[in-house]
Amino acid sequence: MDDDPMNLRVVQEILTAFGHTAVMASSGQEALARLACERFDVVLMDIHMPEMTGIEVVERLRASLGPERNTPVIALTADVLSRRPQDYAALGFADFVSKPILVSGLMASVRRAVAGIPSRRFSRAS
Numbered sequence: 001m002d003d004d005p006m007n008l009r010v011v012q013e014i015l016t017a018f019g020h021t022a023v024m025a026s027s028g029q030e031a032l033a034r035l036a037c038e039r040f041d042v043v044l045m046d047i048h049m050p051e052m053t054g055i056e057v058v059e060r061l062r063a064s065l066g067p068e069r070n071t072p073v074i075a076l077t078a079d080v081l082s083r084r085p086q087d088y089a090a091l092g093f094a095d096f097v098s099k100p101i102l103v104s105g106l107m108a109s110v111r112r113a114v115a116g117i118p119s120r121r122f123s124r125a126s
Contacts, residue, residue: 028052
């Protein structure tokens with residue numbers, strides 16, 4: 001989910017090239033509506049969007065009562081300075097990918113999320 005049509009297209013092309021089916025949503029409300037009636041393996045969520053941020057979408061998703069509440073959500077963001085990777089985990093995200101998106105990073109994150117493997121980015125340093 002992203003409010004920028006070009007970003008949606010780029011992500012869709014990457015996912016399609018790797019044999020995945022991508023369903024697009026251009027707003028938080030649209031994403032929540034789709035999640036309430038369709039099953040998805042993973043959600044890619046832009047953090048900064050008008051009307052409802054990606055964080056607000058994840059909060060509402062996690063508070064819902066249906067099975068969609070456990071869908072792994074990967075944060076997509078160009079803002080890598082205001083939050084640490086651990087902050088995204090605390091907010092309910094399975095992982096995060098910084099923009100501009102690198103294909104290898106995106107696909108590694110998707111594989112981890114679908115497999116239910118916690119991101120190494122969220123592990124604590126000893």
